[in-house]
Amino acid sequence: MATGGPQGYPKWLLNCKQSVNDSKDWNVFLRELHDAIQQQLTESHVQYFSDLSEAEKELFMQRATKALEGGTSYNNLMKKVSILMDQSLNEEVSRQLLEESPMDTKSDLIIENAEEGALSLLKKWPDMKEKLHVCLNQPLPPPLRQLAWRLHLSDTKVDYLWSLRKKYIDLLNTNPRAAISPYDYEISQKCDQLLNSEPTLSDLKGSVGNFYGMKAVLSYHHSAQKTKNRLRDVDHLLVVPFIQVADTSMPKKEPPSGRVVALLVEEFETFMKERPGFVEDSGSDLHNEEVRAFIDKVATMLTAKYPESVKNIVEKFSPSKEKIVATEAGNQAVLREGLMTICRPMLRSLFVTYLNPNTLLYVWDNYIIGLDTPGFTTEWLAIVLVTILALTKDKIKEASSAAVLEKMLQTEGCKITVPQIQYEVKQHYYKDLFSMLTRDSKAAIPVLDPTQAQHPPWRHWYNDVIPPFTKPQDRRKAREEREAERERLAQQQRDAETARREQEARDRRTRLRQYGVNLPTRKDEEEEFLKMSALDRQRVEQERIKLEEQIQEERRRRVEAERHAASEIERLRLEVAALKNQKPPTPAYSPAPSVSSYISRQLLAPPPSRISTQTAPRPPPQQVVVAKARTPTPVQTPVEQKNKIVSDFLNRVLFGINKVAHAEDQVVEKEELDRATQGYLVQNVRDIKQAQKEVFGQQLKPGEFDKLPPKDQQDKSEAMIRLMQKWREERRAKELARDKDAF
Structure with missing residues (x-):
C-alpha cells in the first residue's frame, strides 16, 4: 500500500495535488474563477470577499464554478487532473512492484490504491458521500462499505452534540443498566439460536464478538423503546447485515469494545427510524396502505417485464384450476393477493435469510447509498x-401449492448471485435509477441576492448582460405589492369559505323545513341577536362603573395614607427638636409627602429615645446653658445604622423560622429534636464505619475509596448501602416492638 502523507492521504494523491497546483491550467482556471467571484461581488454591492459569511462564501464559489463549467479553462483543467492522477497512481504502483514485490497483480494494486485515496477523501469531506452514486449496481469493497454505511447512517438530523452514539456511551458510563432490556436473556437466546441454526449466517457462527455485538444492539434498541412488549423477531434479522459489515472489527473470543458497539447502535437506530412504512409493516392502517401501494407497484413492474412469472403466481394462488378468473382484472387481483403473501416476509426482513451474504450486502449497499434520494429506496426494493x-420463475412453476412456493423462495433465493441481479438491473432499470440518484445534483444553484431573483441561474456569465441595479425603495414597493396581492387572494378565499358555509346553512334549513321542523325566521334571529347585544352592553357598562368606583376608593385611601404619614412625620420631627433643645425648623417639605419619602426619612433619622416620648415643660434659660455645656450623646454613623437594620432584620427572620418550625414557646421540643438529629448523625457515622469493615475488611483511610476503579466503587457502595439499610430496619423494628410492649 502507498505510504500515507502527513494529512492521512496516500502519497500518490498528495503528489498529484502538488502537480495540479504547479500546472498552468490550474492558474488559468483560478484567474477566471477570481473574475467570476469579483463580478458577483460587484453585482451584489459587496466590497470584499472577506465581508461575506461562510455560507455566502461557499455559495459564491459554487455559483462561480458552475458558471465556468463547460468552458475551455474548466475542460483543460479536468483533462490535466485526469492525466496527472493516472500518472501518479501508475508511478506508485510501479514503485511497489519494483521495491516491495507484492503478491497482488498490477490491477489489484491500482484498485487498492484508488480505494485508499477515495476513503481518505471521504473521511476528510463526508459531504462528498453523494459521489458514491457512481457505485450504483456494484457491491462495495469491505473498507468502503464500512465507511459508506457509517456516513449514510450517521444520526445527523438532530443536535449532534447529543448524537445516538454519544448518548449510548454516556449511558454506559453513568447507568449501564438503562442500556439493557428487561428481556435481555430472551434476546440472548434468540440471537444464539439464530446464529447457530440459520444456514446463511454460517460465517458469523462461533464468534463471541458477533454474538455480544448483536445482543447489545438489540437489547439497547428494546430498552430505548420503553415498552413492555417483547422485541419483534424480525428485528433480530435486521441487525444481521450490520454485524456482517463489522465482522472484521469483531474479536472472535471476547466481546467487542464499547466504541464498536456504539457505532453499531447509531447505524442500527438510524436505519430503523428511516425505514419505509411497507418495510416496518407494524400492522397499522397507514402501514397496510403503504404495503398495498408497494405491492401494486411490484405487480405492475412484474406484469410489464416478466409476464410468465405473473402467470405462474396466478396459477398457484387461484382457488382452484376450475375457478381461475379469466378476466384481466381478476388475474390482477389474484396476483396482488399472491404477492402480498410472498413479498411481505421478504420486505420485513429486507431479504435477510432469503439471499446469501454477498448478494444481501450488495442489495443493502445500493439501498443505503440511495437513502438521501426521495423515492429511490422504494424503487430499488421493488x-x-x-x-x-x-x-426463480422455473421453480415457481414447479411449486405444487402456495405454501411450497413460499418455502421454495427462501431456498432458491440463497442461490441467486450478484452478477445475476446486476445483469437484470443493467438491462432494464439502470438508466432510470441513476437519473433518479443524480437528479438533485443537477438542480440549479439557488440565488443569494434579491436583486437577481428574476434572472436565471448562472450560465456562461461572460455572455450575459449584467442585471440592472434596483434601489431599496423599488424593492420595498415591489414587496408591498406582492404582500397586498397575497392579502387580496387570502381575503377572497375567506369570503368564498364564508359564502360556502352560509349556503350550507341555508340548504340545511331548507331540508329541515321540508321535514316539518320549525326553525326560527331571520327576523326572530335578528331580535335574539339584538337582545344578546343589549345584555352584553349592559354587562360591560356595569363592569365599567364598578371599576371606576374601585379606582375612586383606591385614590381616597392613598390620600388618607399620605396625610396620616405627613402628620406622623411632623410629630416625630417635633420630638427630635425637643430632644435636642432646639427650636424646630420651618417645614421644608410638602404637607402631604409620599410614602417613599416617609420611609426614607425614618431610615435616615436615629430612633427617638424613651425620654423624648414623654411630655415635659420647656426648661428655663439657665438650665439650657447647663445642658449645652454637657457632652452630647454620640449619634450613630450611617454604616452603623445600616448594620443595625440588617442585624434586626436577620434576627426577626430567625425568630420567624423558629416559630414556624417549633411553634410558640416550644423550646423543649426544639432541644429534643436537635438531640435526636445529633443522635441519628452519630449513628449514621457508626454505620458507615461498620459497613466499611464488613465490605472491605477494614476501615478505609481518607481518599482510599477514591482510588478504586469506578466499577468497584459502584459495587462496594451498593453493598454498603444494603447493609446500612438492613441495620436501620432492624433498629426500627426493635423500637416499634419496645413501644408496643410499653403500651
Missing part, C-alpha cells in the same frame, strides 16, 4: 423483488 421472482 426492482429487487421483481428480479428475484423473475430469476
Whole structure:
C-alpha cells in the first residue's frame, strides 16, 4: 500500500495535488474563477470577499464554478487532473512492484490504491458521500462499505452534540443498566439460536464478538423503546447485515469494545427510524396502505417485464384450476393477493435469510447509498423483488401449492448471485435509477441576492448582460405589492369559505323545513341577536362603573395614607427638636409627602429615645446653658445604622423560622429534636464505619475509596448501602416492638 502523507492521504494523491497546483491550467482556471467571484461581488454591492459569511462564501464559489463549467479553462483543467492522477497512481504502483514485490497483480494494486485515496477523501469531506452514486449496481469493497454505511447512517438530523452514539456511551458510563432490556436473556437466546441454526449466517457462527455485538444492539434498541412488549423477531434479522459489515472489527473470543458497539447502535437506530412504512409493516392502517401501494407497484413492474412469472403466481394462488378468473382484472387481483403473501416476509426482513451474504450486502449497499434520494429506496426494493421472482420463475412453476412456493423462495433465493441481479438491473432499470440518484445534483444553484431573483441561474456569465441595479425603495414597493396581492387572494378565499358555509346553512334549513321542523325566521334571529347585544352592553357598562368606583376608593385611601404619614412625620420631627433643645425648623417639605419619602426619612433619622416620648415643660434659660455645656450623646454613623437594620432584620427572620418550625414557646421540643438529629448523625457515622469493615475488611483511610476503579466503587457502595439499610430496619423494628410492649 502507498505510504500515507502527513494529512492521512496516500502519497500518490498528495503528489498529484502538488502537480495540479504547479500546472498552468490550474492558474488559468483560478484567474477566471477570481473574475467570476469579483463580478458577483460587484453585482451584489459587496466590497470584499472577506465581508461575506461562510455560507455566502461557499455559495459564491459554487455559483462561480458552475458558471465556468463547460468552458475551455474548466475542460483543460479536468483533462490535466485526469492525466496527472493516472500518472501518479501508475508511478506508485510501479514503485511497489519494483521495491516491495507484492503478491497482488498490477490491477489489484491500482484498485487498492484508488480505494485508499477515495476513503481518505471521504473521511476528510463526508459531504462528498453523494459521489458514491457512481457505485450504483456494484457491491462495495469491505473498507468502503464500512465507511459508506457509517456516513449514510450517521444520526445527523438532530443536535449532534447529543448524537445516538454519544448518548449510548454516556449511558454506559453513568447507568449501564438503562442500556439493557428487561428481556435481555430472551434476546440472548434468540440471537444464539439464530446464529447457530440459520444456514446463511454460517460465517458469523462461533464468534463471541458477533454474538455480544448483536445482543447489545438489540437489547439497547428494546430498552430505548420503553415498552413492555417483547422485541419483534424480525428485528433480530435486521441487525444481521450490520454485524456482517463489522465482522472484521469483531474479536472472535471476547466481546467487542464499547466504541464498536456504539457505532453499531447509531447505524442500527438510524436505519430503523428511516425505514419505509411497507418495510416496518407494524400492522397499522397507514402501514397496510403503504404495503398495498408497494405491492401494486411490484405487480405492475412484474406484469410489464416478466409476464410468465405473473402467470405462474396466478396459477398457484387461484382457488382452484376450475375457478381461475379469466378476466384481466381478476388475474390482477389474484396476483396482488399472491404477492402480498410472498413479498411481505421478504420486505420485513429486507431479504435477510432469503439471499446469501454477498448478494444481501450488495442489495443493502445500493439501498443505503440511495437513502438521501426521495423515492429511490422504494424503487430499488421493488426492482429487487421483481428480479428475484423473475430469476426463480422455473421453480415457481414447479411449486405444487402456495405454501411450497413460499418455502421454495427462501431456498432458491440463497442461490441467486450478484452478477445475476446486476445483469437484470443493467438491462432494464439502470438508466432510470441513476437519473433518479443524480437528479438533485443537477438542480440549479439557488440565488443569494434579491436583486437577481428574476434572472436565471448562472450560465456562461461572460455572455450575459449584467442585471440592472434596483434601489431599496423599488424593492420595498415591489414587496408591498406582492404582500397586498397575497392579502387580496387570502381575503377572497375567506369570503368564498364564508359564502360556502352560509349556503350550507341555508340548504340545511331548507331540508329541515321540508321535514316539518320549525326553525326560527331571520327576523326572530335578528331580535335574539339584538337582545344578546343589549345584555352584553349592559354587562360591560356595569363592569365599567364598578371599576371606576374601585379606582375612586383606591385614590381616597392613598390620600388618607399620605396625610396620616405627613402628620406622623411632623410629630416625630417635633420630638427630635425637643430632644435636642432646639427650636424646630420651618417645614421644608410638602404637607402631604409620599410614602417613599416617609420611609426614607425614618431610615435616615436615629430612633427617638424613651425620654423624648414623654411630655415635659420647656426648661428655663439657665438650665439650657447647663445642658449645652454637657457632652452630647454620640449619634450613630450611617454604616452603623445600616448594620443595625440588617442585624434586626436577620434576627426577626430567625425568630420567624423558629416559630414556624417549633411553634410558640416550644423550646423543649426544639432541644429534643436537635438531640435526636445529633443522635441519628452519630449513628449514621457508626454505620458507615461498620459497613466499611464488613465490605472491605477494614476501615478505609481518607481518599482510599477514591482510588478504586469506578466499577468497584459502584459495587462496594451498593453493598454498603444494603447493609446500612438492613441495620436501620432492624433498629426500627426493635423500637416499634419496645413501644408496643410499653403500651
